[in-house]
Structure formats: C-alpha cells, structure tokens
Amino acid sequence: xxxxxxxxxxxKEDRQHELVLAAFNQIAARGxxxxxxxxxxxxxxxxxxxxxxxxxTKEALIRGVVDEAMRRFRSTLEPHGSPADQLRTHLRAVRxxxxxxxxxxxxxxxxxxxxxxxxxxxxILRGTNDAWYKTLRGLLRxxxxxxxxxxxxxxxxxxALIVAALTxxxxxxxxxxxxxxxxxxxxxxxxxxxxxTGPP
Amino acid sequence: xxxxxxxxxxxKEDRQHELVLAAFNQIAARGxxxxxxxxxxxxxxxxxxxxxxxxxTKEALIRGVVDEAMRRFRSTLEPHGSPADQLRTHLRAVRxxxxxxxxxxxxxxxxxxxxxxxxxxxxILRGTNDAWYKTLRGLLRxxxxxxxxxxxxxxxxxxALIVAALTxxxxxxxxxxxxxxxxxxxxxxxxxxxxxTGPP
Amino acid sequence: xxxxxxxxxxxKEDRQHELVLAAFNQIAARGxxxxxxxxxxxxxxxxxxxxxxxxxTKEALIRGVVDEAMRRFRSTLEPHGSPADQLRTHLRAVRxxxxxxxxxxxxxxxxxxxxxxxxxxxxILRGTNDAWYKTLRGLLRxxxxxxxxxxxxxxxxxxALIVAALTxxxxxxxxxxxxxxxxxxxxxxxxxxxxxTGPP
Amino acid sequence: xxxxxxxxxxxKEDRQHELVLAAFNQIAARGxxxxxxxxxxxxxxxxxxxxxxxxxTKEALIRGVVDEAMRRFRSTLEPHGSPADQLRTHLRAVRxxxxxxxxxxxxxxxxxxxxxxxxxxxxILRGTNDAWYKTLRGLLRxxxxxxxxxxxxxxxxxxALIVAALTxxxxxxxxxxxxxxxxxxxxxxxxxxxxxTGPP
DNA sequence: AATGAATGAGAGTTCATTCAT
DNA sequence: AATGAATGAACTCTCATTCAT
Numbered sequence: 116x117x118x119x120x121x122x123x124x125x126x127k128e129d130r131q132h133e134l135v136l137a138a139f140n141q142i143a144a145r146g147x148x149x150x151x152x153x154x155x156x157x158x159x160x161x162x163x164x165x166x167x168x169x170x171x172t173k174e175a176l177i178r179g180v181v182d183e184a185m186r187r188f189r190s191t192l193e194p195h196g197s198p199a200d201q202l203r204t205h206l207r208a209v210r211x212x213x214x215x216x217x218x219x220x221x222x223x224x225x226x227x228x229x230x231x232x233x234x235x236x237x238x239i240l241r242g243t244n245d246a247w248y249k250t251l252r253g254l255l256r257x258x259x260x261x262x263x264x265x266x267x268x269x270x271x272x273x274x275a276l277i278v279a280a281l282t283x284x285x286x287x288x289x290x291x292x293x294x295x296x297x298x299x300x301x302x303x304x305x306x307x308x309x310x311x312t313g314p315p
Numbered sequence: 316x317x318x319x320x321x322x323x324x325x326x327k328e329d330r331q332h333e334l335v336l337a338a339f340n341q342i343a344a345r346g347x348x349x350x351x352x353x354x355x356x357x358x359x360x361x362x363x364x365x366x367x368x369x370x371x372t373k374e375a376l377i378r379g380v381v382d383e384a385m386r387r388f389r390s391t392l393e394p395h396g397s398p399a400d401q402l403r404t405h406l407r408a409v410r411x412x413x414x415x416x417x418x419x420x421x422x423x424x425x426x427x428x429x430x431x432x433x434x435x436x437x438x439i440l441r442g443t444n445d446a447w448y449k450t451l452r453g454l455l456r457x458x459x460x461x462x463x464x465x466x467x468x469x470x471x472x473x474x475a476l477i478v479a480a481l482t483x484x485x486x487x488x489x490x491x492x493x494x495x496x497x498x499x500x501x502x503x504x505x506x507x508x509x510x511x512t513g514p515p
Numbered sequence: 516x517x518x519x520x521x522x523x524x525x526x527k528e529d530r531q532h533e534l535v536l537a538a539f540n541q542i543a544a545r546g547x548x549x550x551x552x553x554x555x556x557x558x559x560x561x562x563x564x565x566x567x568x569x570x571x572t573k574e575a576l577i578r579g580v581v582d583e584a585m586r587r588f589r590s591t592l593e594p595h596g597s598p599a600d601q602l603r604t605h606l607r608a609v610r611x612x613x614x615x616x617x618x619x620x621x622x623x624x625x626x627x628x629x630x631x632x633x634x635x636x637x638x639i640l641r642g643t644n645d646a647w648y649k650t651l652r653g654l655l656r657x658x659x660x661x662x663x664x665x666x667x668x669x670x671x672x673x674x675a676l677i678v679a680a681l682t683x684x685x686x687x688x689x690x691x692x693x694x695x696x697x698x699x700x701x702x703x704x705x706x707x708x709x710x711x712t713g714p715p
Numbered sequence: 716x717x718x719x720x721x722x723x724x725x726x727k728e729d730r731q732h733e734l735v736l737a738a739f740n741q742i743a744a745r746g747x748x749x750x751x752x753x754x755x756x757x758x759x760x761x762x763x764x765x766x767x768x769x770x771x772t773k774e775a776l777i778r779g780v781v782d783e784a785m786r787r788f789r790s791t792l793e794p795h796g797s798p799a800d801q802l803r804t805h806l807r808a809v810r811x812x813x814x815x816x817x818x819x820x821x822x823x824x825x826x827x828x829x830x831x832x833x834x835x836x837x838x839i840l841r842g843t844n845d846a847w848y849k850t851l852r853g854l855l856r857x858x859x860x861x862x863x864x865x866x867x868x869x870x871x872x873x874x875a876l877i878v879a880a881l882t883x884x885x886x887x888x889x890x891x892x893x894x895x896x897x898x899x900x901x902x903x904x905x906x907x908x909x910x911x912t913g914p915p
Numbered sequence: 916a917a918t919g920a921a922t923g924a925g926a927g928t929t930c931a932t933t934c935a936t
Numbered sequence: 937a938a939t940g941a942a943t944g945a946a947c948t949c950t951c952a953t954t955c956a957t
Contacts, residue, residue, distance in 0.1 A: 123919080130920090146432060148348045152948065162922045167949065169920095224428050224486075231421065231487040232346060240488045248494070269504070275497035276480055283483035286424075287431035288440045294448070297475035304469065305505070330937090352931065362939050364933080369937095373931060530916090546832060548748045552952065562918050564954080569916095573952065621831065624886075628824050631887040632746060640888045648894070669904070675897035680876055683883035686824075687831040688840045694848070697875035704869065705905070723940080730941090752927065762943045764929080769941095773927065 131169050133159045135179040142180060143218035147225055152176070181236060184222045185243055188212075192247050194254065199263065202254045203308040209281050210299055224285040248278050258306075265307055277302060331369050333359045335379040342380060343418035347425050352376070381436055384422045385443055388412075392447050394454065399463060402454045403508040409481050410499055424485040448478050458506075465507055477502060531569050533559045535579035542580060543618035547625050552576070581636055584622045585643055588612075592647050594654065599663060602654045603708040609681050610699055624685040648678050658706075665707055677702060731769050733759045735779040742780060743818035747825055752776070781836060784822045785843055788812075792847050794854065799863060802854045803908040809881050810899055824885040848878050858906075865907055877902060 137158035141150050152173050156166040170176040191212045194201040213220055230237035255270035264270070280298055337358035341350050352373050356366040370376040391412045394401045413420055430437035455470035464470070480498055537558035541550050552573050556566040570576040591612045594601045613620055630637035655670035664670070680698055737758040741750050752773050756766040770776040791812045794801040813820055830837035855870035864870070880898055 127919085146348075146428060148346075148429075149432070151946090153946095161920095163948085164923080164950080165921050171949090173948065221431060227486040227488045228346060228424055228428055229348075232349070237488065241491075244488060269501065272497045272501035272504070275494050276501040278494070279481075279483040279498045280476055280479040281483075282486060283479040283481075286427040286482060286486070288427045288437065288444060291441075294475050294478070297472040298479045301469065301472035301476040304472070327937095351929095363931085364940080365938050367932065371932095527916095546748075546828060548746075548829075549832070551950095563952085564919080565917050567953065571953095624828055627886040627888045628746060628828055629748075631821060632749070637888065641891075644888060669901065672897040672901035672904070675894045676880055676901040678894070679881075679883040679898045680879040681883075682886060683879040683881075685886070686827040686882060688827045688837065688844060691841075694875045694878070697872040698879045701869065701872035701876040704872070727940085751925090753925090761941095763927085764944080765942050767928065768943095771928095 131179065134166060134169055134176065135183050138176050138180050139183055139222060140218060142225055143221040147229055180222065181226060181239060184219060184226060185239060187216065187219050188223060189243060192250055194250065198257060202258055202306060203303065205254065206299060206302060213284055213295065220285050221287065227285060248274055251277055331379065334366060334369055334376065335383050338376050338380050339383055339422060340418060342425055343421040347429055380422065381426060381439055384419060384426060385439060387416065387419050388423060389443060392450055394450065398457060402458050402506060405454065406499060406502060413484055420485050421487065427485060448474055451477055531579065534566060534569055534576065535583050538576050538580050539583055539622060540618060542625055543621040547629055580622065581626060581639055584619060584626060585639060587616065587619050588623060589643060592650055594650065598657060602658050602706060605654060606699060606702060613684055620685050621687065627685060648674055651677055731779065734766060734769055734776065735783050738776050738780050739783055739822060740818060742825055743821040747829055780822065781826060781839060784819060784826060785839060787816065787819050788823060789843060792850055794850065798857060802858050802906060803903065805854065806899060806902060813884055813895065820885050821887065827885060848874055851877055
C-alpha cells in the first residue's frame with residue numbers, strides 16, 4: 116500500500132536520505148572498496164535489516180548516493196550573477212565547493228573511477244560532464260562576443276581545458292592547496308577575469 | 316634463507332615482477348575494488364599459496380604495483396630532446412602515454428584515489444607529482460628566459476595548470492578523445508609551441 | 516478480546532480462511548521450502564503484520580493448511596452411491612481428485628514428507644490414512660460377502676495395496692498420466708469392477 | 716593444476732564423498748527445508764569455507780546427493796538371480812532396501828517432491844523411474860511367456876501398479892510396517908510368486 | 916483491524932592468509 | 937619453490953516476528 120499521508124511519505128524519504136548521506140560519508144571516507152552496509156546502517160542507528168527495508172540492495176543504495184552527488188555537483192554548475200560576472204563566478208563557485216564540501220570531491224573521484232566498470236554510472240557522469248562543458252562553452256562564447264575575452268582564445272578548447280583542470284581536483288593527491296590556488300589563478304588570468312569583481 | 320647465487324636471486328625477482336604485472340593488469344581492469352590475489356596468481360599460472368611465498372601479504376604486492384606504475388610514469392616525465400623542444404616534447408610524451416598505455420592511466424587513477432586512505436601511497440604519489448611539477452616549472456622557466464614564451468605567462472602557475480589538466484586524464488570518465496585533443500591543443504597554443512617542431 | 520457478535524466472528528474466520536487458502540496455494544506452488552509468510556499476506560492483499568494478527572506464528576498458519584487439506588481429502592474418501600457401486604465409485608473419485616485438484620495432491624505430498632519431522636502432522640496424517648484404509652477395507656469386505664469380488668482376494672491386503680498405489684500419486688515425479696491410467700486400470704481389473712457402471 | 720597422483724585425486728574424492736554423505740544424512744533427517752551447509756561441514760569436521768572448496772555452491776553439493784541417491788537406488792533395481800526368480804527377488808530387494816536404508820527412503824521422497832520445482836532433479840528422477848518401470852515390465856513379460864504368471868494379468872499395467880505401490884513407501888507416513896507387509900504380500904500373491912523360493 | 920518500521924538470528928558465499936608436505 | 941587443503945572473519949541479503957500507532 117502507498118503511504119497514507121504526505122507526512123508519512125516524507126518521513127520515509129527522510130530516512131532514505133539519512134541512509135544515503137551515511138553511505139555518502141562512508142564512500143568519502145573509505146571509498147567504494149570500504150563501503151559496508153552494516154556501517155551505513157549503524158551510522159544512522161539502524162539494524163542492517165532495516166537498511167534493506169529502505170533499499171533492497173547495496174546497489175540501490177549506491178544509486179541513491181550517485182543521485183545525491185550529482186544533485187550537489189550540478190547545483191554548483193548553474194550560472195549565477197550577471198552575464199558579465201558568470202564566468203568568474205563559476206570558477207569561484209567550484210573553488211568554494213572544493214573547500215566547503217571535501218566529501219563531495221572524494222565521492223566524485225570515486226564515481227569517476229567506478230564509471231570504468233559501471234555503465235550506469237558512466238552514463239550519468241558523462242551527462243553531467245557534458246553539461247558542465249557546454250555550460251562553460253556557452254559562457255565563454257557569450258563573453259567572447261561581448262568582447263570580454265582575449266580575441267586569440269579558442270572558446271571551445273578553453274572550455275575543455277578548464278573542465279580538465281578542475282576535474283583533476285577531485286583526486287586527493289593533487290589537491291595541495293597552493294597548487295590548486297596556482298591553477299585557479301592561471302585560469303582566471305587566462306580569461307582576463309582575475310582582478311575585477313564587477314563593472315567599475 | 317637468502318638466495319645462494321645471483322642467478323637464483325634474479326629468477327626470484329623475475330617471478331615477482333610477473334606477479335606485479337599480473338596485479339597491475341587486474342587493477343587496471345577491475346580496480347582495487349576487484350583485485351583478487353587468487354586471480355593474480357592464476358594469471359601467472361601459480362597457486363595462491365605460492366604468491367604468498369613471493370609477497371607475504373596483499374599489501375606487499377600492491378607496493379610492487381605502485382613501484383611499477385611510478386617507474387613507468389616517471390620515465391615519461393624525463394625531459395628529452397634539445398632544451399628548446401623539451402616543452403613540446405613533454406606534452407607529446409604524455410599524450411602518447413595516454414594512448415599507448417591505457418592500463419597505466421587506469422592504475423594511476425586508482426592509486427590517486429587510494430592515496431586518500433593509504434599514507435604510503437600518498438607520500439609516493441606526492442613525490443612523483445612534485446617532481447613532475449618541478450620538471451615542468453624548470454622547462455618553463457628556461458623557455459621563458461630564452462624568450463620562447465609569451466612574457467605575460469606566470470611560469471609557475473602555468474606549470475600547475477598543466478599538471479592539473481593532464482592529471483584529470485587519468486580518470487576514465489573525462490577521457491573522451493576529442494575533449495582530450497582540445498585540451499592539449501589549448502595547452503600548446505597557450506605555450507606557443509603548437510606548430511613548430513624545432514628551431515627554424 | 517473475543518469478538519462481540521457472531522457476525523464479527525464469522526468475518527474473522529473468513530479472513531483466516533482466505534489466508535489459509537493463500538498459504539495452501541503457496542505450498543502447492545513452492546513447497547514448504549518456499550513458503551513465505553510475506554507472500555501469503557500479499558496474495559490476500561494484507562500486510563505481513565496483519566497476518567500475525569490472525570495467526571500468531573507461521574506454524575499456526577500451517578496447522579490451518581493441514582486442516583484444509585484434510586477436509587478436502589476426507590470428503591473424497593466418504594463412500595458415495597449404492598453399496599454395490601461404492602468400490603468403483605471410490606476409485607473414480609480419487610482419480611477425479613487428482614485431475615481436479617492438483618494443488619491438493621501437491622500439498623498432501625508435502626505434508627506426507629513433513630510428517631517425518633512434525634509429530635503433529637504425522638498424527639493427523641496417520642489418522643486420515645487409517646480412516647482411508649478402514650473405509651476401503653469395509654467396502655471390500657462387504658463386496659466380498661455380497662459375492663462381488665473374486666474369492667481368492669484377501670480383502671485386507673488388497674485395501675493396503677490400493678492405499679499404497681493411490682498414495683504414490685501424491686508425488687509429482689511418478690504422476691505421468693499414462694502410468695496413472697495403467698495403475699487405475701489394473702486396480703479396477705483386479706477388483707473386477709472395471710467395465711460396469713452400475714447394476715443392469 | 717590437476718592432482719599429481721592418483722592417490723591425491725582419490726583423497727579429494729573421498730572428502731567430497733564424505734561431504735555428500737553428510738548432506739545426505741542431513742536431508743534424510745531434516746529435509747531440504749532444513750539442509751544447512753554449515754551443519755554439513757561440521758558433521759565432517761570441516762569449516763564452512765572448506766566445504767565451498769570442494770563444492771562451489773550448495774546446489775553443487777545437492778547434485779552430489781542426487782547422484783549418491785540414484786546410485787544406491789539403481790543398484791537395488793538391477794535384476795539378480797535366475798530369470799525365474801528375478802521377479803520375486805526384485806520385490807524382496809526393494810523390501811530389504813526399505814528396512815536397511817531408511818535414509819535413502821527419506822531422501823528419495825525429498826527428491827521426488829523437489830522434482831516439482833527443480834527440472835534437473837525431475838529429469839533424473841524420471842529417468843530412474845522409467846528404467847525401473849521397464850525393468851519390471853521386462854521381468855513380467857518374460858515370466859508371462861514362460862507361463863509363470865496368471866494369464867489374465869496385463870504385464871504392463873501390473874508393472875505400473877507395482878512401481879506405484881512401492882514408490883508410496885518412500886513417504887514416511889504410510890510406512891507403517893504392517894501395512895507395508897500387507898502390500899508386499901498382496902503383490903506377491905498377485906504375481907503368484909509368494910511361497911516358492913526357487914525351482915524345486 | 917491494520918500497518919509501517921524495525922530487528923535478531925542466521926543463511927550462503929568470499930577472501931586473504933596459513934601450514935604441512 | 938610450489939601446492940592442496942584448510943580456516944576465521946566478514947560480507948550481503950533474508951525472514952519470521954514484534955510493536956507503536
């Protein structure tokens with residue numbers, strides 16, 4: 116039977132989300148390699164059997180984690196601010212994300228690796244990645260048209276470079292703070308958006 | 316007991332290397348998540364117990380794989396050719412590596428992720444990464460001094476950007492051929508090394 | 516609390532019977548091995564917890580199934596028709612039962628096997644079996660006295676043989692249609708009741 | 716690698732057989748419903764993991780039990796003695812089997828029931844059953860030709876009846892000693908093989 | 916009378932590791 | 937050097953049962 120009230124449905128979804136968050140944390144901390152359903156259930160204070168009440172299989176739980184990660188990541192990608200600022204704002208948003216949500220960074224890295232062996236994840240990640248690339252490309256083209264960009268830049272290739280550079284930051288090794296700073300600085304310099312925070 | 320002759324020692328090392336290569340392949344194909352010592356032994360035609368004769372633990376075998384990966388990767392990083400060409404040659408070498416040795420790419424990705432949970436790997440990878448960064452920075456500084464670089468480029472930041480961009484290619488998801496091509500093209504354009512293959 | 520009105524009591528019994536029938540079907544389809552209380556409840560459109568309201572334990576539900584099976588089976592055994600015909604009629608009734616109610620056949624087989632481990636079922640089944648044997652023996656003795664039987668037959672032993680032969684048909688393997696036909700034919704021939712359908 | 720000596724191969728087969736026998740006993744005692752691999756391993760004094768070294772799955776172990784049961788049962792069916800005696804000898808052999816090997820009886824019953832849900836078992840059991848029927852039919856036809864049988868008996872139908880009657884004895888419920896005796900007596904009487912133990 | 920949520924106990928299976936030979 | 941056999945610990949998943957509502 117379906118839940119009788121919207122409240123009950125929400126309660127169920129809440130529990131599911133709790134479990135997804137716990138799994139999310141576990142993956143961030145120990146990777147897919149170390150993801151244990153019992154640990155996830157325990158983190159929420161539930162019995163392992165109860166976890167299976169909400170998610171029939173471990174795989175289903177992982178799908179939930181994928182959705183959660185995508186949700187968070189995509190929200191970062193959406194352009195914000197006035198068109199002229201969007202490019203710089205975008206870079207800052209990603210930089211901010213890396214600082215604020217290191218778990219998301221770790222999970223995104225895990226997903227990227229897993230996509231080699233999981234077609235479902237591969238599809239989803241490819242979609243997100245393409246969306247990201249196209250968003251950036253759009254911003255760059257508009258900026259170029261408005262004359263805010265150095266005329267010798269190939270907008271599409273620059274978009275690819277930016278996506279590549281930022282993607283590498285999902286990997287823990289490279290994420291040394293100063294190296295990240297350097298990379299961002301160089302990207303901003305390349306785009307000519309470094310200093311200004313808005314129109315004078 | 317230690318091997319009595321140099322020949323025997325060499326034979327032992329050969330077997331060990333065989334096992335390391337098999338493990339390397341397994342990790343490339345199935346990730347750490349799917350690495351099974353039994354599979355590794357079977358790939359070499361050995362019993363699982365014999366594997367433990369050569370490597371006391373799974374972890375020891377993994378250390379062997381790490382060494383192998385580093386060896387291969389570092390050899391790519393070494394500067395080749397005349398100083399003027401080294402920058403372009405380096406980019407080409409990495410590009411070539413991605414094409415020629417996709418397994419190394421996959422293993423490097425796995426190692427990068429694992430470094431979050433394995434301090435030993437983290438240390439090794441950080442070392443390699445720093446070496447890479449410093450190599451590139453050196454090349455860039457020399458090129459700048461020789462006037463082969465656009466004067467407005469900050470050599471150190473560019474080095475960081477290049478390392479970041481190339482590192483992202485260890486992740487399977489992003490590795491769409493045309494996106495990779497775009498990224499390389501943009502890097503070469505940025506460095507002004509795109510067309511020329513040598514001094515006029 | 517006990518149900519306050521006869522109507523309520525009847526309603527409760529109806530629900531219980533529904534559940535018993537569902538369990539009966541499940542056992543027929545998947546055996547005791549595959550009997551799942553959740554499936555039973557679902558088949559009636561009830562929650563698993565509600566099933567436990569009507570039957571405190573799985574075992575109690577099974578008792579209900581045993582009763583149901585016995586009720587159906589015993590009703591087949593009751594003599595019908597004129598005394599002269601009863602013997603032939605009895606065989607025909609069993610044959611008919613095997614055709615009409617294959618689920619009962621399957622459940623009887625399951626119960627027979629389970630009786631080895633379940634004294635309660637063993638007792639009930641022994642009772643039914645004895646009743647069957649005695650019914651048949653009575654019919655045979657009366658037929659013998661009336662001269663309707665070949666004088667060289669030992670009525671009691673024949674009764675045992677008939678019960679044995681018919682019992683085997685509860686097992687699915689042996690139940691090849693033509694082998695069943697042969698067996699019935701031979702039994703009727705042995706009793707000399709094959710052709711006639713009644714007195715001339 | 717394959718075992719190096721015939722002795723080692725035999726040792727492995729011995730262990731496997733030990734496990735099959737333990738499983739056989741468990742099924743006889745608790746039915747398929749109560750078959751637990753851990754119990755089987757314990758009965759042989761092995762760890763559960765070791766059981767899986769010899770049999771990859773529970774199902775594989777069960778196949779072993781099926782083979783064992785068939786081997787035992789078929790050896791009973793083979794005709795023994797001089798042609799004239801074979802019919803009586805066969806009945807006695809089955810009777811003997813029921814007394815000597817009550818576990819086999821129980822396992823055969825379990826297999827018969829399981830065949831409804833397991834096509835592999837169904838096929839095997841059907842084969843054994845047909846072989847049994849044909850063996851008996853052959854004996855009866857030869858006995859009829861030799862004039863050792865009452866001329867009014869239909870050999871084929873009698874064969875079907877005998878198989879049915881004896882099959883029922885695999886079910887525990889019906890197996891009351893005196894009822895079994897009666898059935899055998901009646902079968903022998905019907906065949907005219909009751910008294911004599913051989914040619915005068 | 917009915918249910919969603921929760922659980923303890925246990926199932927089959929997997930895997931790195933050990934040890935006698 | 938090499939192996940067959942063995943194991944402890946752990947894994948995911950299942951199921952009858954309970955309880956507050």
